[in-house]
Amino acid sequence: MIEDAPPEDSLTPGLYIVATPIGNLGDITLRAVDILQRCDGVACEDTRVTGKLLKHLGISKPLWRYDDHSEHRDRTRLVDSMRTRAVALVSDAGTPMISDPGYRLVNDCRADGIPVTAIPGACAAVTGVALSGLPNDRFLFAGFLPSKDKARREVLEELGAVETTLVFYETAPRLTKSLAAIEKLLPNREVAVARELTKLHEDVRRGLPSGLLAFYEANPAKGEIVLLIGPPPESIASEEDADAMLLDALRTMKASQAAAQVAKATGIDRKTLYARAMEIRAK
Numbered sequence: 001m002i003e004d005a006p007p008e009d010s011l012t013p014g015l016y017i018v019a020t021p022i023g024n025l026g027d028i029t030l031r032a033v034d035i036l037q038r039c040d041g042v043a044c045e046d047t048r049v050t051g052k053l054l055k056h057l058g059i060s061k062p063l064w065r066y067d068d069h070s071e072h073r074d075r076t077r078l079v080d081s082m083r084t085r086a087v088a089l090v091s092d093a094g095t096p097m098i099s100d101p102g103y104r105l106v107n108d109c110r111a112d113g114i115p116v117t118a119i120p121g122a123c124a125a126v127t128g129v130a131l132s133g134l135p136n137d138r139f140l141f142a143g144f145l146p147s148k149d150k151a152r153r154e155v156l157e158e159l160g161a162v163e164t165t166l167v168f169y170e171t172a173p174r175l176t177k178s179l180a181a182i183e184k185l186l187p188n189r190e191v192a193v194a195r196e197l198t199k200l201h202e203d204v205r206r207g208l209p210s211g212l213l214a215f216y217e218a219n220p221a222k223g224e225i226v227l228l229i230g231p232p233p234e235s236i237a238s239e240e241d242a243d244a245m246l247l248d249a250l251r252t253m254k255a256s257q258a259a260a261q262v263a264k265a266t267g268i269d270r271k272t273l274y275a276r277a278m279e280i281r282a283k
Contacts, residue, residue, distance in 0.1 A: 011038045242266055
């Protein structure tokens with residue numbers, strides 16, 4: 001007996017990881033709307049939050065609560081259902097799995113041969129990096145800083161040794177405690193506080209931790225926060241190091257070219273290095 005072909009607008013059974021807006025509902029992607037319209041149901045952290053989004057989009061779907069507290073048997077039932085149903089996984093805001101529940105579900109799907117695909121979109125961490133102006137050629141996202149002082153200090157001590165921009169999520173009530181810890185452990189690192197991203201009162205402030213701590217003690221923060229710590233300041237080479245580098249560069253370059261190259265490598269002012277290069281060449 002030949003089975004009826006599925007409707008043209010139906011989705012292939014499996015798991016669809018769907019990013020949703022982090023604040024501005026206009027940031028939902030066309031593909032995300034399409035998947036939410038065509039899926040058989042939505043697994044979500046909070047049915048109330050997701051229900052509001054679907055109502056805004058004019059979509060009605062079964063909602064199944066799924067988070068880190070879901071029992072193994074609930075996850076197993078959900079995975080089994082994906083053999084015949086297309087299930088969208090969403091978080092309350094942003095991209096699922098980025099400091100959100102869901103990785104166990106993805107692992108179980110892959111172990112059972114269930115197709116998994118992702119519909120990319122908004123992510124607070126990446127948006128914070130883009131807006132901060134801190135070096136972004138590489139960065140390390142480390143989720144939420146611990147709420148306990150000792151654990152927070154240990155994380156900052158461990159990650160502070162990594163020479164890259166550090167990205168954390170933080171809550172408004174804990175922001176000043178985190179800034180105080182950063183001031184104590186990493187006082188010379190530039191910090192950015194990106195708040196209420198994509199929303200009406202979006203705000204990004206950047207400076208040394210001491211200045212930001214003073215500001216937020218006087219003006220308590222509200223809303224959701226991405227907290228970023230820039231990489232360690234580049235160490236300035238000594239005069240002897242700079243002279244050695246200039247001497248080597250002058251063997252094959254003009255004084256202006258040598259000065260530019262050494263300035264880029266050391267952070268020393270190019271004009272100062274050019275004057276020194278001319279002195280070396282005159283000897």
